[in-house]
Amino acid sequence: MNFTHPFLDGDGDDKLHEECGVFGIIGAPDAAAACALGLHALQHRGQEAVGITSFDGTEFFTRRGLGHVADNFSSAESIAELPGQMAGGHVRYSTTGGSGMRNVQPLYADLASGGFAVAHNGNISNAMQLKQELVSKGAIFQSTSDTEVIIHLVATSRYPTMLDKLTDALRLVEGAYALVVMTPRGMAACRDPMGIRPLVMGKLGDAVVFASETVALDVVGAEFTRQVEPGEFIEVDFDGTIRSHRPFGNTPARPCIFEHVYFSRPDSIFNKRSVYESRKNIGMELAREMPCDADLVVPVPDSGVPAAIGYAQESGIPFELGIIRSHYVGRTFIQPSDGARHAGVKRKHNANRKIVEGKRIVLIDDSIVRGTTSLKIVQMMRDAGAKEVHFRVASPPTGHGCYYGVDTPERSKLLAGRMDLEAMREFIQADSLAFVSIDGLYRAVGLEGRDKACPQYCDACFTGEYPTPLTDLAGRKDKDAQLSLPVNKVA
Amino acid sequence: MNFTHPFLDGDGDDKLHEECGVFGIIGAPDAAAACALGLHALQHRGQEAVGITSFDGTEFFTRRGLGHVADNFSSAESIAELPGQMAGGHVRYSTTGGSGMRNVQPLYADLASGGFAVAHNGNISNAMQLKQELVSKGAIFQSTSDTEVIIHLVATSRYPTMLDKLTDALRLVEGAYALVVMTPRGMAACRDPMGIRPLVMGKLGDAVVFASETVALDVVGAEFTRQVEPGEFIEVDFDGTIRSHRPFGNTPARPCIFEHVYFSRPDSIFNKRSVYESRKNIGMELAREMPCDADLVVPVPDSGVPAAIGYAQESGIPFELGIIRSHYVGRTFIQPSDGARHAGVKRKHNANRKIVEGKRIVLIDDSIVRGTTSLKIVQMMRDAGAKEVHFRVASPPTGHGCYYGVDTPERSKLLAGRMDLEAMREFIQADSLAFVSIDGLYRAVGLEGRDKACPQYCDACFTGEYPTPLTDLAGRKDKDAQLSLPVNKVA
Amino acid sequence: MNFTHPFLDGDGDDKLHEECGVFGIIGAPDAAAACALGLHALQHRGQEAVGITSFDGTEFFTRRGLGHVADNFSSAESIAELPGQMAGGHVRYSTTGGSGMRNVQPLYADLASGGFAVAHNGNISNAMQLKQELVSKGAIFQSTSDTEVIIHLVATSRYPTMLDKLTDALRLVEGAYALVVMTPRGMAACRDPMGIRPLVMGKLGDAVVFASETVALDVVGAEFTRQVEPGEFIEVDFDGTIRSHRPFGNTPARPCIFEHVYFSRPDSIFNKRSVYESRKNIGMELAREMPCDADLVVPVPDSGVPAAIGYAQESGIPFELGIIRSHYVGRTFIQPSDGARHAGVKRKHNANRKIVEGKRIVLIDDSIVRGTTSLKIVQMMRDAGAKEVHFRVASPPTGHGCYYGVDTPERSKLLAGRMDLEAMREFIQADSLAFVSIDGLYRAVGLEGRDKACPQYCDACFTGEYPTPLTDLAGRKDKDAQLSLPVNKVA
C-alpha cells in the first residue's frame, strides 16, 4: 500500500492532510462501478479506508474496507455486491487505527422513515456537545465519528419530510461539511453555509453525479455542471428531478484556500478556477515578491512542480528536475547502521547529483508544516554538491491548526507556530527562505488581495481567523476521546 | 474450520443447533483469558463467531471474530487487547452470512449511564414488534440481532438504576433468554422466567463465573455453585458482593429438555442432573420400550454413544463401533463422478465393515430431524453387509420448530412433521424404527412422567406446546428480514 | 486448524506419529478429485502438509499446501488446476517448519526420460550417505527430503527402462518405503522388501487405486483388491494393464505392528486383519493377562476405545465414558493464572465427574510414550473423585525409537526407555499399571506368539530389534542437518 499523497506530496509526514473525499451518483445503471472509479480519482483525499453504499430500489448495500479503492473495489465480485442505480462513497484519511471499520463511511441507519446513508467531508466542531445531549435521551452511538451525530439528529427530528429533518439537523451543527446523502427517495448533496469543503456536480448521460473534485467527474466521463454552492442543498430524485434549496439563506462564502495550495489535484477546477493555474500563479507571484539569483529552479516533487514552473517562467531561470522522486514508497525499512544517512528521505527523493553539482538552486515547495522534510531536502542538495540552496514556499507560513476536516499537527509542532522567519531559515539550513505573502496568494487566485473585513476564503491555517465558533475545541487533538463517553475499543 | 457439532454430532446438516453459549467472569486478574477458555469449552453451542468484551475499571474493550474461539483468542496479543478483571463472551451459531460482524456478540453501547455490554443466549419472540416501536421514536439499530432490542429498551428506560432499567426492559420482552450483562458497576446474569435456556454459576478463587454449561466451569478450574434459577437476576459487584433478585416473582420453570437429549455436553450437569446419565437412561428406557432381536448395538457417533451404551447394558446385546467417525470434516469436497456413492457421508462416517458384515444391528441415534443422514447411514450399513438394520432413536419424533434460540428447519422439512412412523421407516429404509416415548424421556430425566397439565420441561419440539406467546411468529423463519425495516447489507 | 490425531489420539504431544500417507489413482476421469478425497481419509497419517500431482497425458501439474487436505483441495478451482486421469498425493506430518514447501511431496523432476513424480511413506536410513555421493558428482538437491535421493538415483541410472532405473535406484536404498510413482507411461507402486510401511491396492470402476490404508478406498468408493506385497513393484499403464514384479526376490515380511496398535484407522484392514478387531483383541488379552478388580472400564478417548470395549467384554466390568473428549482442540490458550490446574489437558479431556465419583476405575490407553499425559489423566480422575485408578496399556512398553518414518522422541524421553514398571507406575501415580505382553500382542493379531528367530512384524519400538541396518543413525534425530551439506534456509 502506498500512503503518499498522490499528486503533490513531498513527504507523507510533513504535509497537511485533507481527511476525506466523497462521491455520489444517481440514475446510472452501474452506479457502484462509477462510484468506485470516482473515488479512485479522489484517492489523494483519503488513503486509509473506503466505503460504498448502493440502493437498488428496495434495499441498501454497503461494503467497506481498509486501504485503497483499488484494493477493495476493483473486482467484479465487489461491485456485484452493490446493485442499484444509486451509489455513494467515501475515502478517508484515518486518524486512528483503534476505531476501525465502524468509522468507515458511508454511515448507514434504518430510520423510521426508511434507510439513510451519509458520506461526509469536513468536521463538526460542536459534535461532542451534541452527542452528549443525544445520549442522555437514549441514543446509542455505534461509531466515534462526528458524522453519526447528523444521523441521530435526523432520526429524532420531528419534521415530516427528509429535507426538513436534514435541515433541522444541520441547523444545530457547527463547522464544515460537504455531504452526500442517500434515502429511498433519492440523493441529496449539501455544503455548509460557508462552503468550506468543496463539492461539485456533474452529468453522466442521464445520471447526476456529485464529487469533492472535478477530476472525479473527468475520470468517470461525466461533464462538469457547476459547484454545489455554499449553503446549498440539492435533492435529486430517481426520475431525474433536481431541486435546489437554500435553507440557511445567503451568507458570505469562505472556501478553503488550501485546496488551491495543495489539497486538490492540479487538474481539478476549484471555486471556478484551475488549480494548476493557481499554483503556477503562486509561483509567479513568489518570483516577483521573492526573487533569487540562482542557476536552477528545482521543484520538491511532486507538489512543488506547478509553482516551480511558474517561478521559472517568471524569473527566466531554467526549470530542472534536481530531485527525483521514487514512486515506491510505502513503509519504513529497517535502516542499515552504516552510511545510510537520510536513507528515509532518499527512498522517496534522491538528488539528481549531476544536475545540482556546483549550482546555485532555488527549491520550490508548496508549504512547510513541521520543517523536518525541508531540512533533509536542503541537506540532500548540499550533499549532492549544490553551491547555494534557496528555499521558496508557495504559501504563507502555516502557523495555525485546522478544525474543518484537515489533519494538522498541534500548533507547537508547526514550524511557523514556534519560530520567526530567520529561525525557520536556520532550522532548515537554507541560504535563504521566503514565503509568498497572503495578499500574493489571494492575487494568485484571481483577487485583488485579501479582504481583511470579510476574507473571500478560509485561510485560518495562515491567519488564525476561524470563520466559525469552535465549541469542542479544547479536546480537539484527540477527537475520538473527546466525542465519546467511556468508549468501547473494538478490534 | 470444522463446523461440526463437537460432541454429539451425527451430521451437521441434520441436527438441531443450539444457537449460542455465554460465559462471564468478574473479579479475576486475567478475566479475558479465563473467558476464552470457557467459551472454548462451549464451542459446541456455536461455532461460527465469537466475541469477548472486557472492562478494566475505566474502559470497555471488545474483540470479535468469525470462526472458532481458538482461531480468534488463543494468542497472547488477542488476550492483551482485553485487559481488566471482568470479561464476558459469546459463541454463536450464525444463521446467515450476510449480517456479518455487526451481529457478533457481546453487543455494546455507550449509554448515558455508562457502558453496557450484553451476551444473550435465546430468542426474543416479540423483537420485531419492539424494534418497530423503538425505531419510530428515533432509535437507530446497528445490528439485526434481537438482542439489540434489550439495549435500546435499557437506554430509553426512565428508571434510575441499572437493575431497574434492565428489569423494566425485560418486562417488555417475551421469549427465552440467558443473559450476561456488564456495566461499570459489575456483572449481572439473568434467565427468563421459565428458564428455557440454561445458565449456571461457579466460583474460581474470589472470582464469580457464569456459563451456559458446567463443562465451562470445569475447564477453567472453577467450582460449580448452582444454576441461575428461572426468573432470577443476579448482580455481582467488583467487591464480590452478590445480590439475587426475583423481579418477575415465581412462575413454573420449563427448561429445554433437548439440552438432555443433544445440546449439552455429556459431562455437563443440566437442571441438577448428569447429562451423560440422562442419555444412558434414555437408551435404557428405549431398550425396555422398544427391544430388538439383534447381534450388535451400534451408535451413530458421537451423539448416539451414551444412549447406545445404555441400550446395550439394558438389553445385553454387545456394544460395538460399527461406524467410525472421522475427525476431519469441514468442507464439501469436489465429488469424483465415479464410484463415490455417499462419499459425503463417508467422509464423516465410515462403516466398520468387518464388524457389521453378516450381522443384525440396532443403530442408536439421539434424534432424527430431516432424516436424510439416517437414510445414508442405514444404506451404508447395508452396503457393508449388515443383515438387518433396526433404528432406535433416543428422543420422541421431532415434529415442531423451536422459537427459543434453536436453529430448526421449517416444519415441512422435519421428517416427523410430514410422516407417520411407518412412512418414516420406509424413508430411512430401516427394517424397524422406534422412538422413545415422551413419558419414557421424562422418566429418563428422573421424573415419573410428563405432567400434562404443567409440563416440567419445554418440550415444544416434540409436542408443539409452546410455553410463551410467539408474537413475531409469522415471519420467524427469515429472522433477519422480519426484524428489520429496509436493511443495509454490510459485507 | 486441528493438529490432533483424528481417531485415536489421546494427546498430540504424547503419541508416536506416523509421518505420511500416500494415495494414487490411474484411469479415472477426475483423478485429482478422488485423490483429494482419498488423502482426506488418510489425514490422520499427516496433518501438516499435503500435495497432489496429476498428469493429463502431456504435462504434470502439482499443487501443494500447508495444513489439512480440506484447507487446500476442497475448492473446484484447486481441483481444476490438476487435470488428467492420473493423480498421486501425499499427506505429511512435518517434523520441522524451516524446510517449508520444498519438502512437501509429491516431489517432481523433469528427467531426460520425461517427468517423474514420487510420493513416499517411510524413511531411507542411508539417505545422507547416498546424497553426499550424488552431490560430489554434480547433483543439485532442491529439498532436504530423503525422498529426493531416489529421484537423483533414477535420473543418473544408466538402465534403459523406468522399471529398471527405479529398481537400480532402490537397490542402493536401505530402510522403509511405500512409494507411488508417476511417469508419462503410467503409475507404479512399490513397497520395501520387508513391507515395513503399508500400501494397498483397489479398483474404482476401470481405475486402479493405491493407498496407505483401506479406509481411503472406502471413502472414494473403491473396492479393496489386495495389499501391495512386501518387495512388490506394481506397474499400471494407461490402458489398464497391470504388471507385478519382485525385483528383490522373496524376503520375510516385517510389517509395522504399531499400525495395529495405533497408526491405522480402526476401520482399515491392515496385513489382512481388521484393525478394530486387533485392538479389541488386545484389550481382551490384556483383561486376561492383567485383570483388575474395578467398577468401571474407562477408555482414554479416542485411541483407547476399541481396547476398552474388548477389556470390558472380557472382564464383564461395565464400559463407561468416564472421560469426555472435546473435538475443538488445536492451539494452546493463554492460561489464566488462577485455578486452571491442568486446563491444557482439560481442554481436550474432561472428567465425567458424576460417573467416576467414588468408583474404582480401569483406564485403558493404547500406549504410553512420554507418560506426561497419562499422569494428567490419572490426576484428573482422582480430582473427579475416583477411589482407585488402575492403568492398563494395550501395547508393550515403548522403549526404542523408530527409524522407519515414524516420529519418535529420543530414547531418553521415552518413559519405558528410562524406567522399570514400578517406576513408571509411580511416575503416572496410578494404583496399578500393566502392559500387554509382546506375545499377547502377537496373539491379538492372530498369531501363536512372537517368533523370536524370525519375528513376523517389525516391533523394534518394543524390542529394539531393527530389521535393517541404520547407516545414517548417528545424526538421525536432526534429520535435516544430517542429510545436508551447508543448507539454504528458505522461508
Added chain:
Amino acid sequence: MNFTHPFLDGDGDDKLHEECGVFGIIGAPDAAAACALGLHALQHRGQEAVGITSFDGTEFFTRRGLGHVADNFSSAESIAELPGQMAGGHVRYSTTGGSGMRNVQPLYADLASGGFAVAHNGNISNAMQLKQELVSKGAIFQSTSDTEVIIHLVATSRYPTMLDKLTDALRLVEGAYALVVMTPRGMAACRDPMGIRPLVMGKLGDAVVFASETVALDVVGAEFTRQVEPGEFIEVDFDGTIRSHRPFGNTPARPCIFEHVYFSRPDSIFNKRSVYESRKNIGMELAREMPCDADLVVPVPDSGVPAAIGYAQESGIPFELGIIRSHYVGRTFIQPSDGARHAGVKRKHNANRKIVEGKRIVLIDDSIVRGTTSLKIVQMMRDAGAKEVHFRVASPPTGHGCYYGVDTPERSKLLAGRMDLEAMREFIQADSLAFVSIDGLYRAVGLEGRDKACPQYCDACFTGEYPTPLTDLAGRKDKDAQLSLPVNKVA
C-alpha cells in the same frame, strides 16, 4: 500493488520492460537490510517478485516473495531471517504467473564445493540447448529459469576453483548477463563480454556493493566507485580483497542504449553519463531535428518529462503539465457502461483541460511500442480542446524485439514493426509525428553519431542488428515452454 513503472512510465501495457535488477553487498554488519533498501531503489526494474539470500559465515538463508520489496522486506522479522555480512538480491519483472516462486531469484544450490547463490539480470540465448544437454546427463532442474543453467554448468564443471568453474560455465553461455554470485568464499560480480546489461560497483564504509544502477548506491548511502566493465569478473573476499579478472579478453562493448532512453532512473549514471542529461539532450536533438510550431510542450508523464524539458528549453516553447498522472493505478476497474470513454487511460492520465484548451501542443514521449496508449493520449488532448496535437518521440522507431532480458511484444505487435511513419501518424491520429534519428540519439549520449561498422551501443530494438547469435530464438516468446521438457506446473 502498483504495477506501474515508477519513474518514467506512460502506460504499463505499452512500454518495454527491463526484466530484472540485482544488488549485492559484502562486508556490512547488516547486509540484508542494505540489500532490501538497494532493491527498493531498483524496484522499477522488476515489480512482481523479489528475493534476498544472505550468508552468515556458515549457512545461506533465502527469503522470497511476490510483489514489491516493501511488501516483503520492510519488517524487522523479515530482515532477521537473513543474518550475515553478505547478501545479494534480485527484483524481477515476471513474465508468467504459472512458474511461481521457484523462479524467483537468487537461485541457490548446495554444490559439492559448498553453497552457491546467483542473481541474474539478462537472458541466456542458448539456455534451452544447454539445458537439454544437462538433463540428458542426469541433471534435475527445479525452475524454468535460464539462470539455473549456469548453476548446473558450475556444478558439473571439472575445474578446481570457483572462479575457474564459473568461467568454464560462462564460456558456454551466449547472451546477456550481469551476475551477482555468492559462495562461502565471498561475492563475485560479472558482466557479459559486451556488457549489454548494466552493473556498477560502490563502497559503503568497508563494504563493497554491486548494483544494476547507481541510484541504489545513493539510496543505501554508498559511494559510486566505477562500473563493472564488460567482460569483467570481480571477486571480493570477506577480508575486503578485491580481484578483477578478464577471462574472455577484450571485446568491444555494446551496452544497451535503451537504458538511456527509458530503463534506468534519471538520477542514475549509466555508462559514465547522467541519464537525465541524456534524456534532456535527446529532447534538444529532437527540437532541432523535428521542430514544431506550437504553443505548449506537454510531456507524457512521467517518462516524457526530461526530454520535454530539453525540447522546451531548445525550442523556447513553454513547458506545461498538460497531462496529470495519478499515482494510484494498479488494477483494472469494472468499467461503468456509460460515458467512461477511455476511463482506463484516464485513471492514469487525465487532461489538464484548462491548460490545453484551444492550444497547439507538442506531446513528448520517450518511445512508442504498440501505439495504443499514444492513440488514447492524443484523443484525450483533443477531447480536452487542444487545437493541434503534434507527437515527438525521444527515441527512434522501436521495430525489433529484444532477446537480452527485456520484455518486448512480438514484432507483429510493435507499431514500428508493421507501419511506416505516415501510417503510424494516422494510427495515433496526431497532426504530426516525428522520432529522433538514430544518429541524433547517439549524439545525445555524447558521441559523434552511430559507428555503423562497430556500433558503440546495442541498439537492436531500433536497428535489428543483434550483437550475439540467438540460438534458442525460434521459441523465444514463450520462454517457459521452450526451455523445458514436459513441465511440472506448480501453483
